[in-house]
Amino acid sequence: MTPREGIQVSVYTRWHQLAVPLAFALAAGSFMFIVLNRGPVGVAILVAMLCLVLPPLLAFQGFPTRNEVMVLPDGLMFSRRDAVPFDELSSWGTDDYLKLVRPGRATLMVSAADLQSRDRLLREFDQALATWQRQQPAVSEPIRRTHFYGSARAAAIGAVIIGLGVLCMVMALRLREPSIELAAVGALGGLVGVIMLLGRRV
Structure with a gap:
């Protein structure tokens, strides 16, 4: 079910994040390998640039990230992936994006399309989560903010x-x-x- 009046976001996983350091590692490694073997510097730079571009390109094109999300009283509903109920979360954070950590499942990084959408997403999420946690039994372990x-x-x-x-x-x-x-x-x-x-x- 596609949520109505949802918030436009991009949803990333660790695979998307790892594509960037992997690209840097491949670029540096290929450059050093060619140069240390006395290969042409121009070829080394070209190969390094290709290694820098290909992993992120494959990750983001092969696994599209665009979604629409709606904050519900008991979790988040996405248009192109499974819903994330609050009881699946062990922690969350908002450094650069809304990070949702789920034990045994992929950690999600939810990035809003613009600043206004980000403010709305974080505000609605914070309010909904706080309300949901107040309704849980006192023995329940709270979801930590990191x-x-x-x-x-x-x-x-x-x-x-x-x-x-x-x-x-x-x-x-x-x-x-x-x-x-x-x-x-x-x-x-x-x-x-x-x-x-x-x-x-x-």
Whole structure:
């Protein structure tokens, strides 16, 4: 059943998330392999760019993410996937999107189409979940709200990304023909790492 007056969202899983770091790993690995084997730098850059684009392209085109969601008193109803009742959740978060953690099932990341839709989604979800939890028996374990930014995990991932970015920059600039473009990619990755490392809970 397709919900009426729903909220336009994109729904991602861990597979969508993993496509991005996988792309970076493949790009860096293929570039280093070709360069260290004295292959043409131009070919190395081309292969690296292809590796950077293909995994996310396959993930997002092969597994479409667009959905319409309606917040109900006992959970979320999606237009293109199974409903998610509140009693399936063990935790949730709202750092960059609405994250729904379900033990034994895929974690979902629900991203609204625009800022207005995001505000509506988070407001309706928060209110519905709070009301639902108040109606549960006192012995029921509450659904925890978690935060990514400001956590040790975010800092560790940020530090790793910074290290990879610096390594990419150094390698790009130490080539026989230094690649400013590749160094810029490394710098951009390092900037993302800094944001994650210094991010604070909101």
